[in-house]
Amino acid sequence: MNFILRLFLTFSSISFFLIVFLVQNEINRCKTQLGEYAWVTYVAYVTIPFILTFISLGICKLLAKSTINKVVSLETSNNDFLANYLAFFFVALSVKGLITFWVVFGLTILFTFVSRVSYFNPIFLVFGYNFYYVHTGENVKVMLISRKKLKSPQTFESMSVRRINDYTFIEI
């Protein structure tokens, strides 16, 4: 069960890869019917990752809970991830052919799924979530996704978080 949840989270976090590919190659089955309104399809494509992310936030509510009661250090990591993520875009733009696409997409899903920095989803940023690296009171470094504006360990308040994996937690 957990496995499927996480696979879905991974998929939604890199679904832009798929969208960029579809747009880049002008894959549009309804092009002839829609005529000059063909752009509507692309708008629909772009909303897919948002819908997937919205669903995956709901899914996160099913994950097991843990607590973070104290942190000794925290730093935001929004920007670090965006660079990685943009790399996906360029790869998607340069992929030619459906087979290459599925191979690269499959590998990206696999590596994102098994990596500890997985599940970074820039659409979380759009929904108002921030990404933080925190060291807990026991000096364990974990990634925390939270809507709160966290500034300093002194003002950090105990929170109940959902465990995405052993290194990634989300506060919902």
Add this chain to the structure above:
Amino acid sequence: MSELIGKVKAEFKNILNQEANILDDFDVTAIEAIDFTPSHKLDADEWFRLTNFSEKDFFIDQCLPDYSTASLNQIANNDYRKISAIEIIQNGQKHFQRITPALFVNRKTILDYSGEPQIVEHRNQIELRKESDAVYISGTDILYFKTIGKLKLIFPGIEQLHREATQEEVDAFINNDFISLNGVESTSIGALNRKRIADIGLKYSGLSADKKTLLITYAKQKAGVEIENNSFKVKSETDLKKVLYAMDQRFYYADIYEENRVASSVRVVTNEEPL
């Protein structure tokens, strides 16, 4: 909010987290807490207590008041068989329970009559006991427990509070001129007597020479062990126990009842307690 974590080998792992309490809270007012004394045997409503627990060498991070379970890895299904202890964190209390093989419930078929009768298959479960082996309360920094032996795995090093005498200490004790072993080997003395030697032998060696003489004279009158050549003829573990009890002044005469008695459990009481 209550949390459950488990010790798998040397590592604590996260198990679950729920709103409702997992166990009843430990009610400090319903028990009598006694500062840990190895020579005392607890009654059912008594618990030993260790104050300033956070300053002890065997204090563990998992007792910290603001411990984050996010620091722990999530337990995997094949880890459960290896759980040696669990900790329950709820309402500022930390309950510890040793998990022994008997607590694993495997493949029991049970007739459940709580509603419509039905057959329930119990598979792969661990029983949590109502009474924990130890409870730590962060607010007062006190650890409550009943037996040290069960806590060795949870708080490594706590056994030093009630350790067995080493072979050198046993030999040193046996070499006192008031003891002569007869049929008992110093290397084969049992764990209980080794603990008594560690405890009472240490008390004895702290006495002045005059008091030592007085104590041995007292012990020879009271112990009920055969005396030969002015020393105890220790023929068994029981004899050794009697000698040690006598050296702890556990034999006394209750003058009103006119009975000679031995105290199997002793602890120091202060005069503040009403007599």
